[in-house]
Amino acid sequence: MIGYQFMGKAHSHAYRDLPFFFDLNYQPVQQAIAGRNEQAVKVAADKMGYASYETDWRKLIERDDIDLIDIVTPNNTHTEMAIAALEAGKHVLCEKPIALSLLDAERMLEAAKKSGAVHMVSHNYRFAPAVQFAKKLINEGRLGKIYHVRAQYLQDFVMDPSFPLVWRLKKEVTGSGALGDIGAHIIDLARFLVGEIREVNGMLETFIKERPSGEMSGGLSSTTSEAEQMGEVTVDDAAIFMSRFENGALGTFEATRFAGGNRNGNRFEINGEKGSIRWDLENMNNLEVFFADDEEGLQGFRTINVTEESHPYMSNYWPAGHIIGYEHTFLNLFSELMKGIEKGYSPEPNFEDGAKNQAVLEAIQLSAESRQWVDIKHLREETRKKL
C-alpha cells in the first residue's frame, strides 16, 4: 500500500479483517507500506500490520513479493503510480478519483488494458449491502423504467472559515473539491444503479475563498498554523449539476461541504415506473423501498433493515438486525478484488468505470466554465484522440 492516512487506515483495516469474515481462496497478506516520512510510515506499518515499509513507492513496485499495489495517496500521484505498477505487472487498486484529468484517467485505462493485471477503483459505497440490494431490485426490473435520480452528498466539515488549507482544498493536488471528493461517489452510485450519463450541466462554487495556510495534514482535519497566513482555496466547496441518462432518466445532483448538520449525508432517491428506492449513508443499513403494485391503501415506503442472511454480503457478518458500519463497505469491496485476482478478471468498478467517472467530473467542470451542456461520450472521444 502506498499512503497511510484516513484511506490508508480504512484499507489496511479491511485487509486485516477480511479473512475473519470471508472464506476466500485468495487472501491478502500485508507485505509492505510506503510513505515518504520514514518515522511516520514505520509507525503506520507497525500499527496497521505491515511486515515491512518503504520510503520510496517505486521500491514497492520493484519488489517480487508484492502482487497488489493499493494507491491511497493524494490524487495528483495516482496516475504515475498506477501506470508504473501496471507496467510492472502488478494488480492495482486505486482510490477515487483516479486522476486529475480525464486524459490521465484514459492513460491509466490504457495501461490497465495492456498489462492484463487486475485493476479496480475504490468506490466503496457501491458495496454497502443496501446499495447492492437496490441494484438487485433494479436489475430484476422491480422498479421498471427509471424516471428520476436525485442524489446528494452533503458534508459540513470545512464550513468554519478557520479550517485550514489542507491538500483537499488545493487544485494542483486534488483536481477538484467537493466535486471529485464526494461528487465522484454519487456519480458512481448513479452509474452503478441507473446506467451511463449522456450529458451534464453544472455549477461550481467556492464560498470561502481564502483560508489559513497551515501545514498540510491528513486532508480531513488540521490545526491552524500560528501565523495567520492566508492562502487561496482553488477548488469548489460545492458542485451541483443536472443530467440526462442514456436511458432517458433525469438526474439532479449536489455535492457540497457546506450543508451544516450533514456530517456525511450521502443519499439518493430513485423513482421508476413500478417503484422507488431511497438510501442514506448515515443510516446505511436501511433501504426504503416503494412498490406501486402493492395493494391499494397499503402502499408506502418500506424501511428494510438490509441485514438479513439473504441480503448481499450479510451472511458473512451477524444475525439479522445487527448492523454493520462504514468500514465493512471496504471489506465487501476487497472480497470482490480478491476473487478477481484469484480468477483473473477486473471486478467493477474498474479503471473503465474510473475513466467514465472522470469523464463526468471533467464534463461538469467544463459546463461550469462554459455554462453549456456537455456530452459525455463526445468528451471521451475527443480526449482519447490525444492519447
Place this chain on the structure above:
Amino acid sequence: MIGYQFMGKAHSHAYRDLPFFFDLNYQPVQQAIAGRNEQAVKVAADKMGYASYETDWRKLIERDDIDLIDIVTPNNTHTEMAIAALEAGKHVLCEKPIALSLLDAERMLEAAKKSGAVHMVSHNYRFAPAVQFAKKLINEGRLGKIYHVRAQYLQDFVMDPSFPLVWRLKKEVTGSGALGDIGAHIIDLARFLVGEIREVNGMLETFIKERPSGEMSGGLSSTTSEAEQMGEVTVDDAAIFMSRFENGALGTFEATRFAGGNRNGNRFEINGEKGSIRWDLENMNNLEVFFADDEEGLQGFRTINVTEESHPYMSNYWPAGHIIGYEHTFLNLFSELMKGIEKGYSPEPNFEDGAKNQAVLEAIQLSAESRQWVDIKHLREETRKKL
C-alpha cells in the same frame, strides 16, 4: 353544549364544520350553550356560533328545541348532567372519562339503557383515519392472533413546578390525573383495536406534590397567582400498568405528563402473528404496517400516508397526501353520532364502552393501592351489585 373551554371549542368547531365535509341526513344545529359565568358564556356563544346561551345547564335540558346534550365540563359534573339529560329524553355525548367512579359510570349506563336515547363518549382518537384503518386490518385478520400491545400517552405540559394547581390536578374535580385524562384514551384505543382487558396491575405516581394554587383556568394552562400559596396535587402525574387481554395478548401501558419533549405523544404498537402496526398521534396521518408474509428480504415497516380516497373518512376531505389534523377526529366522530341519531342507535364508543373504560381506570387505581392484580369483569360485577 354544556361547557366552553378547550373541549368546548373542539366540539363546537366540529359541529360547525361537519356539514361542509359530510353529506348527512341529520345535521347539527348549534342551538345553545350553557356556562355559569354569563359574560364568558355569552362571548363563547357568539364566537362559537350558538344561537342562544343559558347560565344554568338545567335550563338547556328543559328546552324543547334541543335534542342533543354535549357535556364538555370537568369530570365531576358528568354523571349528574348526563343522567338528567337522559331522563329528559335527550341524546347525550359525554367527554371522557365519563365519571369519577365506576359506580357512577354504571349508573349513567343504566340511565342510558332506560332512556332509549342515543349516547356516545367522546373518545375522538378512535376516529383518526389511521386508527380506523388499523382496526380494519385487524378485523380482516391481517395481523392474525394478537400477541402484544404497547401504548404510551406522553405529555410534558405540567413538568414545570410553577405550573399551577388547575382543576385537572384536583382529585375531587377530575377523579384521577394522567390516568383518566390521557390513560383513558390509550385504554380506549387498545379496547377498540384488540378487545377487552381481563386484568391489570399498575402504579401511580405524583412527582410534584405541591403547586401554586392560583385561580382555576381551562385545565391546560393558567397564570400563577401572585401570592405564592401552595396547594396539594391530589392526582397522579403518571400511571403505568401491565395488562392481560381476554384474547391472551399482553399489554404495557404508560400515561404521563412528565415525559419531556413529548408534547402529545399518543402512540401504540401492536404485534400479531402475521403483522404489526404502529401509530403516533404527533404524526397522526401515518400508519406503519409490517406484514410477516411479505417477500423475504423485502420485509419492513411500510409508512402509509393514510390520506387516500379509499382510507376511512378521507374521501370527505382532500386529495391524497393533503393531511388532516387533530380537529378532524371530532368531525369523524360527530358524523357517526349524527348517523346514530338519524337511525336510532348508539354508535361505539357509547356508554357501555364508557363504563368498561372506567372499570379499567378504577382497577388500575385499586391495583396501585393494593399492589395486586385486579380482575376487570369481577370488579364490574361487584360494582353493579351496588346499583
Place this chain on the structure above:
Amino acid sequence: MIGYQFMGKAHSHAYRDLPFFFDLNYQPVQQAIAGRNEQAVKVAADKMGYASYETDWRKLIERDDIDLIDIVTPNNTHTEMAIAALEAGKHVLCEKPIALSLLDAERMLEAAKKSGAVHMVSHNYRFAPAVQFAKKLINEGRLGKIYHVRAQYLQDFVMDPSFPLVWRLKKEVTGSGALGDIGAHIIDLARFLVGEIREVNGMLETFIKERPSGEMSGGLSSTTSEAEQMGEVTVDDAAIFMSRFENGALGTFEATRFAGGNRNGNRFEINGEKGSIRWDLENMNNLEVFFADDEEGLQGFRTINVTEESHPYMSNYWPAGHIIGYEHTFLNLFSELMKGIEKGYSPEPNFEDGAKNQAVLEAIQLSAESRQWVDIKHLREETRKKL
C-alpha cells in the same frame, strides 16, 4: 368566488372556518359563487355555504354586494378575470400560477397597481406555521448567510399511463405541467425564505406522451373514457432546474408527478453559515433545525413540533402537540388577506410576487428550450417593454 373544484372547496372552507379561529375586524361573507354549469354551481353554493350563485363570472363582478373576487378556475382564465375584477375596483385573490405567460402576469400586475385594490396570490404553503417560523429564524439571522437551497415537490398521481388527459395536462389550459402546478409552490417558498433568484437553467420532460382523452374532471382525478381515444400530453411531467440567487446562494429544484410513493412531498432544505432547516409538507407541523453554534457533541437537527402557542398562527388553534392540517394553510393566508382589506394594503404574496414567480417559470421554460441559462431580471425587463 369563481370556480368550485378542489381549490374552490379549499377556499370556501377557509372562508367559512376563518371567523371561528381568528378574531378579525374584517370578516368574510360568502355572498356568491360562479360557475358555468348551473346545476353543479347550485349544488356547490348550497354545499359550501354561498348565499347565491351566478353562471357568468362577469355578473359577479358587476354586483355591488361583492368586494372580493376569488379566482380558483383553470389557469387560462385567470388573466381576463383578474383584470376585469380589478378594473371594477374589486379586491382579488388569484390561484397560482396567476397566468399562462409572464406578459399576462405583468399585465395583471399593472392592472392591480392602477386599481388600488388589494391583490394576493394563493401560495398557501407559505402560511404553514413551520414555514413562517423558518422565515422568522432566517430573518433573525439564525442561519447566517445562506449557501444552499434544495427543494423538491414530488407527487405521483399521474404515473399510471391510463390516467386521463385532464386539464392539468393540457398546455392551452394550464400553461405548464408539474412546473407551474407544483414547481410554482417551491419557487414561492424559496423566494419567500431566501430571496430573489438571479438566473436559472432547467430541463422539462414528458414521460408519458399520450393519454386517454376522456372528459375533463377536476384536474386531479377522473375516470377513463370508455372509448380508448388517445390525446397528446402537451405539458411537462417533470421539471428540474438549477439556480443562482441574488444573494449568492445555489439552488437545486425538482418538481415532478413521477416520483412513486411521494403523494405530496413538498420538501426543502436550506443550509446557511450558522444553521440549517428542513421541512416536508407530508409532515407539515414539524420543522427540523440545526444550529452550528450548539455545544460541541450536542449538535444535531432538532425536530420541532411547530404547534406551540408562541409559533406563528398557532395561538388561534389548539394546545401544543395538537396538529393542524393542509386546510389551515388557507385559513392563515385568508387571515392576512382580511387584514389587508381592512387596512388597505396587499399582503405578500401579492401580484408583484405572482409576476416574479411567473418570470422564473417562464425562464425555466425558455432555458429548457434554449439549453442556456436565463437571467430573470433581464427577462422581466424585456417582457415589460411589451406591455
Place this chain on the structure above:
Amino acid sequence: MIGYQFMGKAHSHAYRDLPFFFDLNYQPVQQAIAGRNEQAVKVAADKMGYASYETDWRKLIERDDIDLIDIVTPNNTHTEMAIAALEAGKHVLCEKPIALSLLDAERMLEAAKKSGAVHMVSHNYRFAPAVQFAKKLINEGRLGKIYHVRAQYLQDFVMDPSFPLVWRLKKEVTGSGALGDIGAHIIDLARFLVGEIREVNGMLETFIKERPSGEMSGGLSSTTSEAEQMGEVTVDDAAIFMSRFENGALGTFEATRFAGGNRNGNRFEINGEKGSIRWDLENMNNLEVFFADDEEGLQGFRTINVTEESHPYMSNYWPAGHIIGYEHTFLNLFSELMKGIEKGYSPEPNFEDGAKNQAVLEAIQLSAESRQWVDIKHLREETRKKL
C-alpha cells in the same frame, strides 16, 4: 475462549480487531479456544485466529500461557467454568446472563472477590458510543432528576411455529427465554444509566408452547428435523415488567421475541426533570436528546450522530459521520477489560453487576409466579444467606 458460536465469533473478532483501533499497553493474544467437538473447534480456531485449541475447557484453565478465560458457552455452564477459572487465578469475562439462578450468580461473585482476578460481564450494549454519551449527559446532570425509563427489546426471530427447539428455548440450558437473553440487556442499560432497581412486578408468557425438537444449533437458527417430533418450550417468549428505581423513577420494560418486524429493536427513552434521551440499537450511532431549557419555540429532540471525535470511543475509529456497527460495542468493552487487566481492577459491568442483574431477572420470575411485587435488595439478602 470457551465456546465458538455467535458470541464466540463476536468476541474473537473483537480480540483480533482491538489492537488496530486502540493503543493499549495490554493487548490480547488469542492463545486457545475450547469446544467439545474437535473437528468444529479446530475449524473455529483456524478461522478465528487462535494459536491452539482444547476439547476440554478444564485444560484451558490449567494452561500457564493463558491469563484470561472468556466464557461464551450456553448459560448453564457459566457458573462452573467461571468459578474454576477464578479459583485458578485467571481473569474472567463471562457472557450474560452469568448464571441460571441468583444463588449461582452470588457464588460466582464470591469466587471473584476471593480470587483478586479481574472479572467482567459481556453487556456489550453499554459500550455503544451513544449509550456512553447518554451516561455522560446523565452524570453531568443534564437530564436532572430522572422520572421515567421505558425500555424495550423487541425481536421476532422465533415467531414462526416451525422454528425449532434450540437451546435458547430450553430452561435447563438457558434459565429463561426472552427475559434472560434480551431482557438482561435492557436491565443492564437501565441500571447503568439510571441506577439500581428497588422492586419489580412482571409477567412471562410462552405463546408457542411446542416446537419441532431438531438437533440443537447455535441458538439463533437451525434447520428443522426431518421427523416432526415436537418438544415443549420451557422458557418465556416474552417478559414484561414494571419497576421502581431506588431514586424514585418509574420503569416499564418489555422483552419479547414476538414483535414482528423488529429484528433487533433494543430501544429506550429516559425522561428527566431537565431533558430526555432516546436510543434504538437498530440505529445505534444516533442519540436523540431533548433539553427543557432550550429556547422557547426551538425545543425539540435533537438527532445527534454520535460519531464526533469528542464522543466516547469514536476517536479510535473514523471521521464524523462514518458509522460503526454492532461488533464495535465489543471492541469498546474489550478495551476497558484490557485496561482493567493492565491496572488490576474489574471494570463495570463486573460480577457485582452480574449478580445485581441476575437478582432482577430472578425477581421478575418470582413476581410472575406469585403475581406480587418483589423487592430486589431483600431477595439478594435472602439468597446470600444460602451461600
